[in-house]
Amino acid sequence: MSSRVVVTGTGVISSIGAGADDFERGLNAGTTGVGPSQMFGAGTTTAEVRDFAPQNWLGPKGLRVLDRSARLICVSSHMALCEAGLSQADAEEGDPDLGLICGTMFGGLHSITSFDWSGLTEGPNLVNPMEFPNTVINSPAGHAAIKHKLRGVNSTICAGLASGLYAIHYAAEFLRFGRAKALLAGGVEELCEESFLGFRKMGAASASDSIRPFAADRDGSVLGDGSALWMLETEDAARARGLTPVLEVGGFGSAHDAHSTSAFDVRAEGATSAIRQALAASEIEPEQIACIISAASGNRAGDLMEARALRNVFGDLLGEIPVSAPKAAFGEGLGVSGAFCALAGGLALVRQSAPPTAGFKESEFRLRLSAEAQPFQGKHVLINAFGCDGNNAALILNLRT
Amino acid sequence: MKRVAITGLGLITPIGAGRKVFWERLLAGASGIATVASFDSSAFPVHLGAEVKEFDPKQFVRLGKTEEMGRGSQLAIAAARMSIEDSGIELSSYDSGRVGVSMGTTSGEPRLVERYNDVRKADGLEAIPGDFLPQYPCNVIPSHIAVEFGLHGPCMMIPTACAAGNYAIGYGYDLIRTGRADLMLAGGADAFSRITYQGFSRLGAIAPERCQPFDKNRKGMVPGEGAAVLILEPLEDARARGAKIYAEVLGYGVSCDSHHMTAAHPKGDGAIRAMAMALEGSRKTITDVDYISAHGTGTPTNDRVESIAVRTLFGDRAGEVPMSSIKSMLGHTMGAASAIEAVACSLALDTGVIPPTVNYETPDPECDLDYVPNHARTTNPRVVLNNAYAFGGNNASLCLARYEA
Numbered sequence: 189m190s191s192r193v194v195v196t197g198t199g200v201i202s203s204i205g206a207g208a209d210d211f212e213r214g215l216n217a218g219t220t221g222v223g224p225s226q227m228f229g230a231g232t233t234t235a236e237v238r239d240f241a242p243q244n245w246l247g248p249k250g251l252r253v254l255d256r257s258a259r260l261i262c263v264s265s266h267m268a269l270c271e272a273g274l275s276q277a278d279a280e281e282g283d284p285d286l287g288l289i290c291g292t293m294f295g296g297l298h299s300i301t302s303f304d305w306s307g308l309t310e311g312p313n314l315v316n317p318m319e320f321p322n323t324v325i326n327s328p329a330g331h332a333a334i335k336h337k338l339r340g341v342n343s344t345i346c347a348g349l350a351s352g353l354y355a356i357h358y359a360a361e362f363l364r365f366g367r368a369k370a371l372l373a374g375g376v377e378e379l380c381e382e383s384f385l386g387f388r389k390m391g392a393a394s395a396s397d398s399i400r401p402f403a404a405d406r407d408g409s410v411l412g413d414g415s416a417l418w419m420l421e422t423e424d425a426a427r428a429r430g431l432t433p434v435l436e437v438g439g440f441g442s443a444h445d446a447h448s449t450s451a452f453d454v455r456a457e458g459a460t461s462a463i464r465q466a467l468a469a470s471e472i473e474p475e476q477i478a479c480i481i482s483a484a485s486g487n488r489a490g491d492l493m494e495a496r497a498l499r500n501v502f503g504d505l506l507g508e509i510p511v512s513a514p515k516a517a518f519g520e521g522l523g524v525s526g527a528f529c530a531l532a533g534g535l536a537l538v539r540q541s542a543p544p545t546a547g548f549k550e551s552e553f554r555l556r557l558s559a560e561a562q563p564f565q566g567k568h569v570l571i572n573a574f575g576c577d578g579n580n581a582a583l584i585l586n587l588r589t
Numbered sequence: 590m591k592r593v594a595i596t597g598l599g600l601i602t603p604i605g606a607g608r609k610v611f612w613e614r615l616l617a618g619a620s621g622i623a624t625v626a627s628f629d630s631s632a633f634p635v636h637l638g639a640e641v642k643e644f645d646p647k648q649f650v651r652l653g654k655t656e657e658m659g660r661g662s663q664l665a666i667a668a669a670r671m672s673i674e675d676s677g678i679e680l681s682s683y684d685s686g687r688v689g690v691s692m693g694t695t696s697g698e699p700r701l702v703e704r705y706n707d708v709r710k711a712d713g714l715e716a717i718p719g720d721f722l723p724q725y726p727c728n729v730i731p732s733h734i735a736v737e738f739g740l741h742g743p744c745m746m747i748p749t750a751c752a753a754g755n756y757a758i759g760y761g762y763d764l765i766r767t768g769r770a771d772l773m774l775a776g777g778a779d780a781f782s783r784i785t786y787q788g789f790s791r792l793g794a795i796a797p798e799r800c801q802p803f804d805k806n807r808k809g810m811v812p813g814e815g816a817a818v819l820i821l822e823p824l825e826d827a828r829a830r831g832a833k834i835y836a837e838v839l840g841y842g843v844s845c846d847s848h849h850m851t852a853a854h855p856k857g858d859g860a861i862r863a864m865a866m867a868l869e870g871s872r873k874t875i876t877d878v879d880y881i882s883a884h885g886t887g888t889p890t891n892d893r894v895e896s897i898a899v900r901t902l903f904g905d906r907a908g909e910v911p912m913s914s915i916k917s918m919l920g921h922t923m924g925a926a927s928a929i930e931a932v933a934c935s936l937a938l939d940t941g942v943i944p945p946t947v948n949y950e951t952p953d954p955e956c957d958l959d960y961v962p963n964h965a966r967t968t969n970p971r972v973v974l975n976n977a978y979a980f981g982g983n984n985a986s987l988c989l990a991r992y993e994a
Contacts, residue, residue, distance in 0.1 A: 284862060304784045307783070308710060315791055317792050325748035329981060334848065334850065339844065341843045341845070345745060365763070385717055386722030449723065578736065579728065
């Protein structure tokens with residue numbers, strides 16, 4: 189049994205592009221998806237998926253019962269299945285060894301709130317029972333399984349802003365254990381009025397409607413949404429299908445701050461530990477990391493915590509390692525952000541170039557950030573995902589040669 | 590790979606809190622089902638619920654502030670505290686970075702959504718408080734446990750609806766057997782919610798008078814709430830510290846029906862594959878299984894399909910393997926259900942007694958197995974399967990075994 193797990197397909201829909209090519213083009217052009225919202229009225233700013241037309245990928249049928257989160261992940265899983273050559277569209281029954289591991293924080297937050305609101309305002313006997321299944325947190329993953337005939341493991345993973353990385357690691361472990369042949373893994377999060385309002389009310393939204401990671405005058409984040417998935421397989425299985433994979437899922441680390449469920453722990457012990465664990469699991473040294481994909485999203489405490497963790501692990505090496513903070517481009521995607529960052533890390537490794545940090549001008553910390561792409565040479569990229577619920581995760585990707 | 594022992598059992602359920610009370614009442618056929626008390630059910634056509642009564646979260650939450658967390662987190666912390674105490678471990682003797690939390694849930698903290706809408710209705714959207722978003726996402730449940738007990742290891746929620754407890758215990762088992770953690774708190778939690786109640790009511794799934802799994806006249810399930818946390822650790826560590834070992838986790842299996850969001854596959858396809866995968870991973874066969882803890886919600890479809898699935902997989906042996914549903918007493922505690930049922934399985938293996946399916950009166954030709962009707966039975970099981978099925982077509986079966994020193 190091969191213990192190497194590799195990427196054989198990508199599906200992504202985000203504010204900076206739909207599909208791996210568009211996403212990569214958007215990232216490398218230094219553009220940002222932060223801009224006027226189509227969902228919340230004039231003068232509001234988000235990094236939402238705009239002009240979302242799921243029928244372009246899924247056809248017109250069966251969309252009515254899907255909420256935004258389900259539509260987003262049905263689209264990304266369609267893309268990844270097709271790219272990997274594992275679409276079950278023509279199969280009578282889907283492959284029982286093909287599954288989906290979905291990282292998310294809310295699932296369909298708008299669906300559950302609307303379902304309750306209907307009961308509250310119209311009475312509990314008039315609500316539409318067809319809307320009930322969309323209230324459970326695993327409903328996006330369940331809908332995608334039905335849509336794409338995925339009969340293997342179907343897990344939903346919620347670990348706050350680290351959900352996407354946890355999901356990728358969980359999938360890699362399932363493949364190593366031989367519990368599946370191929371797994372879609374990543375995340376989904378929808379923007380909705382409840383999360384948009386809640387984010388502002390908790391004081392996390394940027395007053396200036398911009399994301400300035402690590403900047404001295406950073407003032408919060410802007411919410412984004414979308415879905416990002418990889419198709420993961422063991423390297424043996426991929427090669428047996430005639431593929432030559434280039435990206436390998438490497439070591440993973442996770443640690444909880446055990447400090448607060450609603451505030452970043454600026455002592456950075458958990459974040460530091462997660463990165464060190466990932467390095468140890470990959471059996472590599474800090475100097476072998478060629479590029480860092482940061483979780484920074486303009487949060488005052490969150491960015492400070494990450495800067496300290498990076499300093500703890502990499503010390504003076506930080507003068508040389510390019511860092512990219514791509515949330516400046518695709519926004520704070522909450523449960524999907526770890527998956528977005530993982531994809532950004534994969535693209536960086538293949539291109540040997542750290543994507544620009546959109547709109548970057550200056551940093552409060554001595555980190556090698558840039559508004560331009562930063563070429564590098566190396567085989568390992570580090571991806572961080574840290575959240576204010578105390579969960580910290582780090583993942584390393586390896587370039588296969 | 591390491592062997593994995595279950596050495597602590599903590600739970601809070603509609604029939605009582607703590608291992609001893611739970612087990613006594615369960616074997617006696619006690620019912621936790623009553624008229625819904627936490628909200629006015631008069632507008633509904635049904636009124637039964639399985640709520641946790643007389644719960645004082647302050648008795649269990651010592652570090653955190655109960656007013657800063659939802660009921661799901663409060664129940665989970667209660668179960669975790671009882672489990673830690675039951676195991677006799679000293680948390681301070683562990684490297685906290687190697688102690689983790691793996692929980693399951695269906696709805697997480699649905700009462701935060703209820704409060705959101707209540708505030709919105711009474712005072713408008715601008716009155717929504719700032720703690721809504723930080724308190725709602727279901728990852729706060731394991732995070733609250735981590736904060737309360739100072740645990741710095743892996744921490745996650747697997748919200749795979751009503752099969753979530755088994756997924757979470759399975760993940761905890763994976764972390765222990767691969768040596769990624771030294772101790773795992775694994776289980777499930779769900780809070781009673783008008784949202785869940787409204788949903789099952791509109792599906793016509795709630796029993797009007799009582800919960801009668803597998804009975805010919807069964808009329809539905811009863812929504813409930815609760816939490817259970819199991820302490821998992823390497824068997825060798827448990828032995829070394831002279832711990833009480835309730836059971837050993839042998840393996841688990843998961844699958845997806847890929848058929849319908851709420852209805853089970855008519856032939857039990859996913860359920861069969863989950864049980865088969867659990868047995869294969871456990872290096873056991875159908876001839877080894879001595880007891881099945883059924884998902885057994887009490888709805889006409891679930892119980893028929895589960896019976897078909899067991900009959901299909903076990904063939905002629907199906908009728909010889911007792912299979913009971915404790916949901917007949919506890920109602921359906923959602924994401925906590927399979928964790929509570931895993932506690933019941935552990936205690937069945939430890940004590941030799943299997944719990945009954947109560948309210949069983951009239952056999953159903955479509956459900957033709959041994960459902961342990963109405964009375965607990967001493968059978969000294971050695972290997973048991975714990976079944977759980979969920980919205981989204983999720984299926985998870987956990988295989989546990991008696992530990993013999």
